Amino acid sequence: VQSPIELEQTAFNFHQGNPKSMEAISNLPLPDAFLEFLNENGIDPSIYTATDSTPRYIRLKPGCEEQLEAIEADIKCKLEKVEWLPNFYSLPPHIQIASSKSYQEGKIYGIDAASGAAVSALNISPGDHVLDLCAAPGAKLCMVLELLGNSGSVTGVDVAKHRLAACRTLVQKYKLGDNCRLFVADGASFSLIPIRVHSDFKSVNREFGVEKDEFLFKEWTSRRPWKERKRANKEIKNGSLELVQDPELIYYGRCSGVVGMSKIELFQTVSSHEISQYGYDKVLVDAECTHDGSIKHIQKFENWGWSTMERRVLDAERTDDLTVLQFRLLTNGFKLLRVGGNLVYSTCSLTHAQNEDVVERFLSLNPCAELLVIDGSESWPCKSGRIPKTLRFDPLTSRTSGLFVAKFTKLAKDNI
Ligand SMILES: C[S@@+](CC[C@H](N)C(=O)[O-])C[C@H]1O[C@@H](n2cnc3c(N)ncnc32)[C@H](O)[C@@H]1O
Known part of the structure; x- marks a missing residue:
């Protein structure tokens, strides 16, 4: 294990092209193709020399x-x-917490400090209605729920049902699910606004009124009642299931606002003018990416096989598709944000293509979007991104996993 000074020296040597540091990098269990990928994307591979000394983090x-x-x-x-970072603690990387009583009782859970910083950048306040557009497996969503306590709501969206089911297990395990609802849906086209149960907002979610014999959501149960299954079968026969099943609600808590609503009310969409007032207070777009900044993820390819990595990380066509998806997720997340709200865009990739380039393109096409300085970030151990106000965490600089973070607010059209 290298000391921090030795690590810094390695990084410095890399920039200088020092053969000793090249030796350190070539000793890493990373295939040449990945090193080439880093080189092509301007990522300094010496950040991976800190692998063994990067701690684990837990949130208490x-x-x-x-x-x-x-x-x-x-x-x-x-x-x-x-x-x-409040409530965060570090521990040596080899310590396993999963079998501990404290973990099983939900007193601690594993979440990287850089991920905690991304959530902290949202400035969650009690009563906020929060949208997490790429929510699974749910570490950040749990932290948002914890910061909200019993107030506000969290809407978690993910396109992968099995991953979102794991997220549901997590919120239930930590008994954090009361104010939460989870939808399997494409975050790039998801269009539901939060349920604002405050009387001022009731009119928005109650536009349609409730027919006498309409289906109303009862308290959530993992077992679908027979009557509901029969209804779904009927809808399949009538060919109307797609309409009601997209997005698919796979969990809602007692205080999420869903209980007592009709399907028509829940799935109604509103105009962009209404969204500017009744949209989400905070939106997290923790976008799908190549995960190249996550050492733990990269190490998994040792078992999965490096050829899998070539397909999932290095394939140029896939990375091009990803940047399109990231842009669409960011654009849609911003569309669902109310005026004056905050949106955080993060990825665990460190390539410019998936971060600064996406942000630049988004800003050029959205005059209502303004980049913000992240509160408290002056004391965070990270670097600025290529665009001022954006941040980059990496193992060498931050002793965390790699993460890019940018924060935006939405200006009223009249203020542009
Ligand atoms: C980086 S992970 C999110 C991690 C999560 N925020 C957390 O803290 O645990 C990215 C997630 O995006 C999801 N995803 C990919 N494409 C998506 C899409 N079009 N809409 C919504 N989610 C998507 C993936 O299934 C994956 O779970």
Whole structure:
């Protein structure tokens, strides 16, 4: 394991083309094709030399601070407070927490500090209605729910049903699901606004009124009642299922606003003028990407086979498709944001194509979008991105996984 000074020296040497550092990089268990990918994308491969010394991070459930010593005894490891991020602690990378009582009881959960920073950039306030457009497997969504406490709501969307089901398990395990609803849907076209149960907003979600014999959502249960299954079969026969099943609601909590609503009310969409007032207060677009900044992800390819990585990470056609998807997710997330709200765009890729280039194109086509400085980020151990106000975390600089973060607000049309 290299000391931080040695790591910095390695990074410096790499820039200087020093053969010793090249040796350090070539000793990494990374295939040449990946190193070429990094080179083509202007990513300094020396960030991966910090692999072995990058700690793991956990977030402590608020209110469990008093139990810190007991938790340390349980996981048999001292926890080091992350000074720049509340409730975060680091621990050596080899420590496993999954079998500990504290983890099973939901007092701690694993989430990288850079991911925590992306959530923190949203500036969640009590009562916020939050949209998480690429939600699964759900670490960031859980942190948002925790920050909200019993107020506001979180709408989680993901295109992969099995991944979103894992997210549902997570929110239930941590007993955080009361204010949450989860939809399997394409985040690039998802169009539902939050359910604002406050009386001022009721008219928006109650535009249609409820017919006497209409289906109303009861409290969520994992077992679909017989009557509902019969209704779904009937809808398949009538050919109307696609309309009601897209997006597919796979979970909603008691206080998510869904209980008592009709399907027509839940799935109604509104005009862009109404969205500017009643849209989400905060939107997280943690977009699908090549994951090249995530050391843990890259290491998985050792088992999956490097050829899988060539297909999933390095294939130029796939990365081109991804940048289109990222742009569409960002654009749609922004469309669903209310005026004055905040949107955070993040990826765990460190390529410019998936980050700054997407942001630049988005800003040039959306005059209502303004990049914001992220509150508190001056004390974060990260670098600025190519565009001022955007941030880049990497293992060498930040001792975290790699992450790009940009924060926007939506201006009223009259203020442009
Ligand atoms: C980087 S992961 C999100 C991680 C998650 N935010 C968390 O903190 O656990 C990206 C997610 O985007 C999802 N995804 C890919 N294409 C999507 C799309 N068109 N719409 C919504 N989600 C999509 C993937 O299934 C994947 O779960």
